[in-house]
Amino acid sequence: MEIKSPISSTGKKLRTEEMIINMGPQHPSTHGVLRLELIVDGEIVNEVIPHLGYLHRCFEKHCEHMTNYQQVIPYVDRMDYVAAMNNELAYAIAVEKLLAIQIPERVDYIRVIMAELQRIASHLIAVGTYGIDIGAFTPFLYCFRDREKILDLFEMTCGARLLYNYIWVGGLSHDLPTNFIPKTQSFIKEFRKTLKEVTDLLVYNEIFVKRTANIGVLPKDVAINYGCSGPMLRASGVDWDLRRDDPYSVYHKFDWKVIVGKGEVGTIGDCWDRNMVRVLEMEESLKIIEQAIVSIPEGNVQSAIPKRIRPNPGESYGRAESPRGELGFYVISDGTASPYRIKARSPAFVNLSVINEISRGSMIADLVAIMGSIDIVLGEVDR
């Protein structure tokens, strides 16, 4: 866009220049400690340079000093702290692949239930905080109210509300408590109603649509080139979900569908689509939980946990669909009890890299909308 330079009353041309402004690390809408260096021309953003590392905790280096593969799990929890179950699942898959052990089917079912409950909890945060980014405060509290119920279920199961240390290599720390199934079923029933409430109040709100439709459009090819995954990729119209395309655990046994962005109110791959994919995915997760919960086989959840984990020298890559996308762990073993190297492929980090591409030329308010729609968790970006 060409901007004519203003002329003063004396006819002299006034000088305007670009301004560098720091968004973060203490900015309310960077969802943590991210710093975005913005080069702005008035309200228009010309360039976005993300600066990372404010929450770097040397996760990968720490792992090398663990004396046991199981000890890594609490660290994994702290990566994507709003979706800890999914992190544990991905890590457990990677190490189990390395060990080449078979785990009981009951464990797989419980893992799927937990991962999907966690996905709903995580998407609720994403949708709720997205409301705050757009200026609507109320849906956020509705979302958190529902998320509390999921956290209650987790607390019932393993005692922790946020960082669980629940999914272990080869098994689980606890079996399901006795009244878990009826409580989950009643939660699903209630949640269907409240989810509709949030959808009506926020997602189809005229102002919300105006603020998010056609904003931050991420075309299919750009999304693939940048390696985006999860709702971000699916909103751009790419039909790709690891749960279906690289089935792990017992996902192949359930009937559900992959949600793809359709550009219902704007262009395919805009902020509204990304948000809507998350909303619809919650419904799909509910479907999976509903089916899994009635067909859990009996079994001992700890029978397959190895007493000593000492994998043969080798490497493995285990991946799972976390709420943010493809979460992968690349584990190398040198035959000792501690991992030689662990590398995490965190979806939030990869998804964030696309921000400059899709927010160039937008306004500051749009940038906030784009940031929120990417749904990053800084604990995972920085590790």
Place this chain on the structure above:
Amino acid sequence: MEQFLIEIFGDGVLINILMAALPLLFILPYALVTIYLEMKIAAHIQDRVAYMVTGWHGVLQPFADILKLLQKEDITPAAANKILFNIAPFLVFVGTYASFAVLPFSSHYAGSNLDLGLLYIVAVSALVVIGLLMAGWASNNKWSLFGAMRSAAQIISYEIPTAFVILTIVMIVGSMNLQKVTEMQSGGIGNWFIFGGPFILSKKLLLIPLMIVLFVIQYVASMAEVNRTPFDIPEAESELVQGYNTEYSGMKFALFYLAEYANLFVVSALTVVLFFGGWSSPFGDFLSGPFWNAFWFVTKGMVFVSVNIWLRWTLPRLRVDQLMYISWKVLTPFAIFCMIAVGFILVW
């Protein structure tokens, strides 16, 4: 009221000072009530209960808030322009407070019974813009500057549709005196301008739809003028941290806060005067009298304040350019059309 005070204190300077200070006696308790109201309404909209500990259902909480703000350290950033930085909050408050001078609280009380009352309100509330710009500029903070520029653009844009609405009412009444505007609507709910004013039935039926449109324009514009959701762009929390008052703390911040709430009442009161009969009772002469007048005025004002709070906690926020679009391409043309139409109806 003025006569009564003159009887006690005699005619002199003192009486003018007293008359001017009276609205302050209203603003302070009103602000406390509104802060409480806002928190409680917000909480109930959001499925929570808000504060319950301080006093019965937390009624003492606003006092605690004010006390806290009084105790806070008053920080002036080292790089700020100290003079402008310190003047700004007072200017903002003065601009708002000055509007109270002409509000007709009752048939017997208005701070000053100006003949140019409506023009005065439009003029004085524009003074606030200077204060906001000053605050944003003097803070030496880029986010504050953004907030200040946005609020200046916003308030000036939205004054135009408001001015057209006011002009229409002035055309009907033939006076800018707020007391006269109110008097014309007194005598029952049917005489309020929103219901067509005190005209013959055929004229009324023609005026009602226009009046409803004008009322909507005025109300939307007033929301923008007090910087509240969906038009809280100058202090958009998720975008600009706090906008122009980011760098303020303690009592100076409280003044901004107070000015915002006071302004909320001014614009609501203006809506009441223009469309809902000001201090006049909805039942004609029943429940009418100087005291009841004040009661009706404040009650009607508070209804609109509450609606404003309700909207704030329901709607998302617009973007700057969308806000300008609404003002210049939607509200202003409609307001002009309505003004012309009302003019024809009055002549016909």
